[in-house]
Amino acid sequence: MTKLEGGTGMFGKRQLRKLLTVGVFLFLFFTVAFGDLMEDITNIVKGISPEIHGMYNALSLNMWNASLIYEDSKLAIGLRLHDESTRSESYKLGFITMKRPVDKSYFNFMAFVGQVHGVALTIGYESYSIPVTGFEKTYYISTNQVLQSEYSKTWLSLPSIPLGETVIGPFALNYEGFSLSKLGNEEPKIEINIKRGYALIDTLPLSFVQIGGIYSFGMFLFADKSLEQGAIVNLGWDFDEGRLVGVLGGRLFIDFQDFRFFFATFGTYIPSSQNVKYGVWFRFLSPISGDLIIQNNVAYFKLRFSE
Structure with missing residues (x-):
């Protein structure tokens, strides 16, 4: 047993x-x-290579040379023509010849027909030499609306400049701006207008932030050397309401596993008008790249897989 x-x-x-x-x-x-x-x-x-692009009241899903457009509960099919040209320069590194990208230009043209029809054109340019510059402009024209968006950036660094017995500098500037507007006289007026510029003059960090009709200047605190991260404390003027306002915010880089992006937020509160005016900007790097921008409940986004 x-x-x-x-x-x-x-x-x-x-x-x-x-x-x-x-x-x-x-x-x-x-x-x-x-x-x-x-x-x-x-x-x-x-x-x-899917890409999703959302502007006011319009959404497009782009794959290869085709697009699906959704605008105000209406559908359309589009055909795209796009091209990209990258210019490089060669240089010697010991016995090895290396290539470095100098700049890139591109365009994207789309025509769509269906329940709504129209055209969209995007042109862009990026320079990788110092100063680093770039711009992108999009025109979206349909039977229902005409939209225009514009993006620009600048980054430069200059050495100290001797001036008599004194020295001025060094100088650094990091600027980025985006605007989206719906053209015409329709009300309410639809727009996004966010611009931020950070400057370093010797050891003095300065900041400029625009949120719609608010223009503000102040200090850029806790900044890194590239001026990509930091906090802002600004004082500005609201041209829409004709009053002095304070603006707080900042920009932060977030790296979580493979997910990498910049997060920026700026805002002000006006008690008498019971209104919070703000701007939020996500710049995604990987595994998707692109932007998500929100200003006062109006949103724009353009997202695609990183190369």
Whole structure:
């Protein structure tokens, strides 16, 4: 009886060991297979190169040379023509010849027809030499509305300049701005207008922020050397309401696993008008790239998979 129980116990342990081995093998197999599947799906999606673009009351999903447009509950199909040209320069690094990108220019033209029809054109340019500059402009014209958006950036760094017995500088500037407007006389007026500029003159950090009709100047605190991160404390004037206002905010880089982006927010509160005026700007770097910009409940976004 004892031996039988012992034999049964040994037989049970061997079965349990086999089951555990098979279970671990299946778990690893499905984990690897699922990981490979997700990687394959990601590669397929990147190959398709989807891009989603949202402006006021209009949304487009772009894949290859085709687009699906949704505007004010109406659908349309679009065809795209796009091109990109990158210019590089060669230089010697020891016995190796290296290439460095100098600038890039691109355009994207789309014509769409359906329940709504129209055209959209985007042109852009980026320079990678110091000063780093760039711009992008989009015109969206449909049977219902005409939209225009514009993005620009500048980054420069200059050494100290001797002036008599004194030295001025060094200087650094980091500027970025975006605007979106709906053209015409329709009310309410739809627009986004956010601009921020950070400057460093010797050790004096300065900031400029525009949120719609608010223009403000002040200090850029806790800034890094690239002027990409920091907090702002500004004093400005609200031209819409004709009053002095304070503006607080800042910009922060966030790196969470593979998800990397900049988060910027600026805002002011006007008690007498019971109104909070604000601007929020996400600049995504990976695994998706693009922007999500919100100002006073009006939003714009353009997102695509990073290369």
